[in-house]
Amino acid sequence: MPTDNPKRLLEYLAEGLVDDPDAVAVEQFEEDGGTIVLELCVAAEDYGRVIGRGGRTAHALRTVVKAAAAGEGSHVLLDIVD
Amino acid sequence: MTDQGDEGEGIAAEDLDPAEALEELLEEIVESLGLGGEVEVEEADGILTGRLEGEDVGLFIGRHGQTIDAVQHLAQRIVFPEGPSSVRVVIDANGYRQRRAEALCAEADDAADDAVSSGKPVELDPLPPFERRIVHEYLRERGDVDTHSEGNEPERYLVISPLP
Numbered sequence: 367m368p369t370d371n372p373k374r375l376l377e378y379l380a381e382g383l384v385d386d387p388d389a390v391a392v393e394q395f396e397e398d399g400g401t402i403v404l405e406l407c408v409a410a411e412d413y414g415r416v417i418g419r420g421g422r423t424a425h426a427l428r429t430v431v432k433a434a435a436a437g438e439g440s441h442v443l444l445d446i447v448d
Numbered sequence: 449m450t451d452q453g454d455e456g457e458g459i460a461a462e463d464l465d466p467a468e469a470l471e472e473l474l475e476e477i478v479e480s481l482g483l484g485g486e487v488e489v490e491e492a493d494g495i496l497t498g499r500l501e502g503e504d505v506g507l508f509i510g511r512h513g514q515t516i517d518a519v520q521h522l523a524q525r526i527v528f529p530e531g532p533s534s535v536r537v538v539i540d541a542n543g544y545r546q547r548r549a550e551a552l553c554a555e556a557d558d559a560a561d562d563a564v565s566s567g568k569p570v571e572l573d574p575l576p577p578f579e580r581r582i583v584h585e586y587l588r589e590r591g592d593v594d595t596h597s598e599g600n601e602p603e604r605y606l607v608i609s610p611l612p
Contacts, residue, residue, distance in 0.1 A: 371480050371482070372480070374480065375476070375477065375480035378476055378480075379522055379526070382473065382522075382526035383522070383525055383526055383529070385529075415525075415529075418521075418525070419601070420600065420601050420602065422521060422601065422602060423521065423522070423525060425518070425602070426517075426518035426519075426521040426522050427518075427522065429510065429514055429515055429518035430477065430515060430518050430519055430522065433481055433507055433508070433510060433515045434477075434480045434481050434482075436507065437480075437481045437482040437483070437507055438482060
């Protein structure tokens, strides 16, 4: 049974990374087959902070959020929406 | 307590020193991964180390260390948001970094032996910057090879060349 653990962790990490934590928003959708899709929105000037040089920070966010989902047996995809 | 309702807004909203911020961040991640264990933070020689000691840290480390390396990357940027910091964040779990460094050095020794015996440069698999540094420093002490890095992050890799 999926929880909102991965979503809460993503919000927490994103708020830690950005200059404007109030603008962080995460939407959660469930796809057929049980995959969870998380859509991350941040303030326009904060996209660089969550993507990072060469996409390293986005990659790190994906890796950690996937681990949180794997811990409860679910599968998660992370979209950074702009 | 301020009137801004910032409680629970994450580390950036709070006035924590780096060690406290790192400890809070790790507690949050460990809990979100559904793991138990003890989180410890210590600072020495410009390195802020966050350590997880527990029975089951496999999920926290991940395949080839990809999860613990991701946590380390995020922790550096969250704890020191102003950019390149003189303090480096290292995340460890049950002695993983030491075991990993020993494995990297053993692999590097084999590759350096190949380079010396063949007289040709040998390329290693891509490594993150802090692991490339371990290999550079280790092989410099051998004295019979030269090392440099090629390629772009995150696919940057070491090349070991025999010294003439």
